[in-house]
Every structure is written in C-alpha cells, then in structure tokens.
Amino acid sequence: MVHIAGFPRRITLWAGLALALGGTLTGCAPPEPEALLPGEPEASLDSQSQALSHPNGSSRTVVSRRVVYKDASGNYQAAPGFEQFRAAGASDSTLHAIRIAQVEAPSVREAIVFMTAGQKISSSGHSSGVTGQSSNWDAACDGVSCPNVLLDGRSLAMKLQALGWFPPGKTHLSVVNDNNFDHLFDSDTKQRIVNGFAQWLQAQVRPETRSIYLAGSSRGGCLVMRMAQALRANTALDGIDIYVSSFDGVCRNSQGELGTFDTKVNNPVRPWGTFYGAWATDLSAQFPRRARLHLYQVVGGQEVAPATGIRAFSAYSGATPPSTGTNLDWGWYKQTWVKWQHKEIGNPYTDPSTSDQPLVVSETIDAQLTWLDGLL
Structure with a gap:
C-alpha cells in the first residue's frame, strides 16, 4: 500500500460488576453444539491471528476536563468548549462525571480521532488499553478537572x-477517561448522553475534515457505535469517512440498545466450560446508510457480571441469529x-497473564490497527 503524505489515512448489579471485573467467570457445563446457517457471510476463525505488530508510542x-464543572460556590457550570453536552439535556449531576482530555x-x-474507556463502576478509576489511562487516573481530580492523567504509550491512542x-x-485527538454511559441508566438519559457526545464531536468538524475515527471498549464500544449512527445519519457529513473500533462493546439488550435482543450467539472459540456469547443484533438495520462507513467489533462475550445478562453484542445476517457465531466480514462491518x-x-x-499478553494484544489492539491500516 502506498500512503501519500499529507492526506488522511483511510446490583446487586453493582456488586456483581465489581466482582466480575476483578476475576474470571466460568460455567459448569460444556459449550453448546455449534450450528451455522447455510450461506452465512463469514471469515476464517484464524483471521485475527494475522494482525501485524505495531510499535508503541x-x-x-x-x-x-469535566464537561460540567462546579464553580467556587458549588454551582454547576458548562465548561467552555463543551456546551453541547448540557444543551443535549442530561442532568448536571450526570454530566459532572464525564471527563475528556483534548490531547491535540x-x-x-x-481528521477527528475520539477514544473512550469503558464504564467506571466503583470509587476507583478505570484502566484502559484504548485510552492508555491507569486504574488510578482520577486520583487528583477536583470539581473542575483531572490534572496529570498519564496515557500509556502502549495504548491504542498513543500507538x-x-x-x-x-x-x-x-x-483533533480526544480521549474520554469517563463517559458515564452507565449500563443501568434509563433509555432517555442514555440518548441524551449520546446526543451530547455526537453534537460535541460534530462541533469539532471543519470544512477540511475527511476522516473520523471512533474507538471504545465495553460500554465505550456501545457508545461509539451509537455515536456512529448519529454521525452517519447526518447528511452534512456524507463526504467524511467514519471508522469505528469496538472492543467487546456492551449494549443493554433489555432496552433494545443498538438493536440487541434476548437471543445469545455463542462464541465459537470460547474456553471449554464457559458460556461466552453475545446478544444478537441485526446491525444492517441499525445502519441503513453505510456509505463511507467502516465498523469492527472484537468480541469475546463473557458475561460482565455473574447472572446479570450483561454481555457484548454480535451482528448476524439472515432471518434469525445463528446458535453459534462466525467471524464476519461484510465490507462495511x-x-x-x-x-x-x-x-x-x-x-x-x-x-491477561504475562504469557498471554502478546497474543491478547495481537487479537485486540493490533488487530484493530491492522484493519484500520488496510482501509486508509
């Protein structure tokens, strides 16, 4: 591939969540038999191992910065440059938790690059291989901002x-250290948060903008998918390529978020004795306008917290979801x-364990970069 310089390259739920994020979830029965639909679009299950190794940054x-901060009197104020969040209508107390670093x-x-960590579910921070933040990134936060947040050079953002x-x-590069896109929020609150992010991002677009790249893990993966829906629906952005990387993106099936519903597609490479799988969604119906759109979901489907039903999404084709999934490559997804x-x-x-880390990096961070490199 030739690249031309100067051009863009193409709860008890809370208790369960905390427990799951600190340990391993396993089942007690063997995995269900695999079943494929005839003619279903798929890719080789070895495809993720073909990722190139990309250097660290x-x-x-x-x-x-908080998108809504507290002034000296303790009153909420819209932070300069982030007014779109308050205008979208979420409560000030909800918005106060959202913190964004405009790196460049x-x-x-x-080009506009936007990356977000997953949901922060306890009093501690949330580490992320996407943004590069450590688990204690918020230790020095005050009512206005969080100074001295270190982004790891191995992260997707810095690489x-x-x-x-x-x-x-x-x-323009921004990383969202806390999106407060809470899985348990009602649908209306979530929509207001999505609108705030989408409208803020659109405010960063300039006449010369040709590419937008969004990336997120867990709840952040669902957020960037929903942002992509809003961006691609805006005909004013039709001349812009939109790329989205989701890392085990989690949408709430009981709310039909991103079209997910109560049918689980089993993970074809799940460890023996586990029940990894993802909630099915007819993703084509979620993205009726697909020109200049490129989406990639790396999915494991482990239940995020035991007995909660919180797990990632899986696209499918055909009339009904398959019992067991396959790798998919539809061109746009x-x-x-x-x-x-x-x-x-x-x-x-x-x-991951030290011995597993190279392979996990290859199948997640580097797999997404290899995919992106092939499109730019």
Whole structure:
C-alpha cells in the first residue's frame, strides 16, 4: 500500500460488576453444539491471528476536563468548549462525571480521532488499553478537572498517534477517561448522553475534515457505535469517512440498545466450560446508510457480571441469529471472536497473564490497527 503524505489515512448489579471485573467467570457445563446457517457471510476463525505488530508510542500526560464543572460556590457550570453536552439535556449531576482530555486540538482538522474507556463502576478509576489511562487516573481530580492523567504509550491512542496515519498537526485527538454511559441508566438519559457526545464531536468538524475515527471498549464500544449512527445519519457529513473500533462493546439488550435482543450467539472459540456469547443484533438495520462507513467489533462475550445478562453484542445476517457465531466480514462491518475475558479485551497490557499478553494484544489492539491500516 502506498500512503501519500499529507492526506488522511483511510446490583446487586453493582456488586456483581465489581466482582466480575476483578476475576474470571466460568460455567459448569460444556459449550453448546455449534450450528451455522447455510450461506452465512463469514471469515476464517484464524483471521485475527494475522494482525501485524505495531510499535508503541510515547506516554504523555494530559489534563482531563469535566464537561460540567462546579464553580467556587458549588454551582454547576458548562465548561467552555463543551456546551453541547448540557444543551443535549442530561442532568448536571450526570454530566459532572464525564471527563475528556483534548490531547491535540489544532485549528486545521483533516481528521477527528475520539477514544473512550469503558464504564467506571466503583470509587476507583478505570484502566484502559484504548485510552492508555491507569486504574488510578482520577486520583487528583477536583470539581473542575483531572490534572496529570498519564496515557500509556502502549495504548491504542498513543500507538495510533505515533504511526502518523492521520495527519500530524492536523488531527483533533480526544480521549474520554469517563463517559458515564452507565449500563443501568434509563433509555432517555442514555440518548441524551449520546446526543451530547455526537453534537460535541460534530462541533469539532471543519470544512477540511475527511476522516473520523471512533474507538471504545465495553460500554465505550456501545457508545461509539451509537455515536456512529448519529454521525452517519447526518447528511452534512456524507463526504467524511467514519471508522469505528469496538472492543467487546456492551449494549443493554433489555432496552433494545443498538438493536440487541434476548437471543445469545455463542462464541465459537470460547474456553471449554464457559458460556461466552453475545446478544444478537441485526446491525444492517441499525445502519441503513453505510456509505463511507467502516465498523469492527472484537468480541469475546463473557458475561460482565455473574447472572446479570450483561454481555457484548454480535451482528448476524439472515432471518434469525445463528446458535453459534462466525467471524464476519461484510465490507462495511467486520467482527472477530476471541477467547479472552471481557476485562482482558479492554485492558490487554494489564489483565491477561504475562504469557498471554502478546497474543491478547495481537487479537485486540493490533488487530484493530491492522484493519484500520488496510482501509486508509
């Protein structure tokens, strides 16, 4: 591939969540028999092992700002540059938890890159292999901002920046350390949060913008998928390529979020004795406008917390979902199954065993980068 310089490259739920994110979930029965639908679009189950190894970037320290902050009198105020969140209508107390670091914000923006961690579910922070933040990133946060947030050079955000595929000095890069896109929120609150993020991101677009890249893990994966729906529905952005990387993206099936419903597609490479699988969604129906749209979900499907039904989504084709999934490659949408735990997919540098880390990184962070490189 030739790249031309200067162009964009193409709860008890709470208790259960805390328990699951600290340990391994296993079942007590063998996996169900596999079944495929005749003629179902699929890709080789070995495809994720073909990812290239991409070099690490440099770690850097950033300031993460609250989109709604508290002034000296304790009153909520919309943070300058983030007014779109309050305008979208979510409560100030909900928005106060959302913190975003604008890593690079040049005036000329040929590309927009947006990455988000998953849901923060306890008093501690949330580490992320996507954004590069550590588990104690929020230790110094106050009512206005979080200074000195360190982004690990091994993260997707820092690796992508080092690769320079989107024009250096002409790319707006933001990382969301806490999106507060809570799985348990009602549908209306979630929609207001999605609207706030989508409207804020659209405000970063300039006449010269040609590419938007979104990436997120867990609840962040669902958020970027829903943001992509809003962006692709906006005909004013039809000339812009939209790329989305989801790492075991989790949408709430009981609310029909992203079209998910109560049919589980079993993970074809799940470890023996587990029940890894993902909630089915007819993703084609969720994205009726697919020109210049490119989506990739790496999915494991481990239940995030025991007996909660919280798990990732899986696309399917045909009249009904298959009992057991396959890797998919529809041109505009790609999906690969992995055997890793939910937390390992989102945190491949900290949560897998030392011996497993290289393979987990290859099948998550580097797999997404290899996919993106093939499109740019």
